[in-house]
Amino acid sequence: MAQSTTATLELQLRRRRQIRWQRWLGLSVPVLIALVVIVSGLLADVLQTHDPEFIDLAARLSPPVFDGGTWAHPLGTDELGRDIYSRLLHGARVSLIVVAIVVPGAALFGTLIGLVSGWAGGMTGQILMRIVDVQLALPAILFAVLMASLVGPSLTNVIVILLIWTWPSYSRLVRADVLSLRERDFVTASRSVGAGPWWIMRKHLLPNVLNTIVIIMTLEVALVVLAEAALSFLSVGVPPGTSSWGRMISEGRDTMNVAWWPIWLPGLTLLIISLTGNLMGDWLRDALDPRLRNVR
Secondary structure (H helix, E strand, O other), X not given: OHHHHHHHHHHHHHHHHHHHHXXXXXXXXXXXXXXXXXXXXXXXXXXXXXXXXXXXXXXXOOOOHHHOOOOOOOOOEOXXXXXXXXXXXXXXXXXXXXXXXHHHHHHHHHHHHHHHHHXXXXXXXXXXXXXXXXXXXXXXXXXXXHHHHHHOOOHHHHHHHHHHHHHHHHHHHHHHHHHHHOOOHHHHHHHHOOOOHHHHHHHHHHHHHHHHHHHHHHHHHHHHHHHHHHHHHOOOOOOOOOOOHHHHHHHHHHHOOOOOHHHHHHHHHHHHHHHHHHHHHHHHHHHHOHHHHHHO
């Protein structure tokens, strides 16, 4: 009987190690893709083979090297003869800039509003949540078109629009967690000894909602990249003369019946990045959620 129990425990431990190894292996691919994108964006000036905005009509619509092209333009050229490989690298830089500013900025502001709203409750919480509802109801695309018509397309406009668009998602989830946490015994004990609201939010509430914030930030990376591409696709994002994956897709529409690579290559890049962000977010959720950790 003891031997059977021992064998069962060993089998369960072996299965858990196998599952854990498979999940780490599944994470390695998204992490590798993310590192490639980050390095490509940071070292775009070093890795590029041509000026991304240099027009060479003699090399117009040259195919990629794997479709009969040459290594002079490994991923081909667009309708103006611009090197697609170099433009993809600089498009990664634009996405990195947007993500590096929008995701932490929206997380910081949205978390603050969620903490205050959840802790204060009452009229203060209701007013803050109504502001969140207004922000969620604001159509980002129409707002982007309005800003572009007033001041012209710019990277600053894209960052401002995405900040306004993304912070409410943090506020709603953080507020929901805080409403539950503020009734816990450790919070009641802190209040009974005279701890102030800001001390409690900093020492008790914020650490307990940090896992939720990290998961949302990871998932928001893919959303922000796709949103920036969508705005650039509509010509209300980055200005002309700036390489962006969305603008590349927009410019490649006119020649998609003749050449597939100007529109398919940036489109596949966006697809891979969005899948990578979602996979990393799912892994973090499984790793940081205590209930899922116990199941594992």
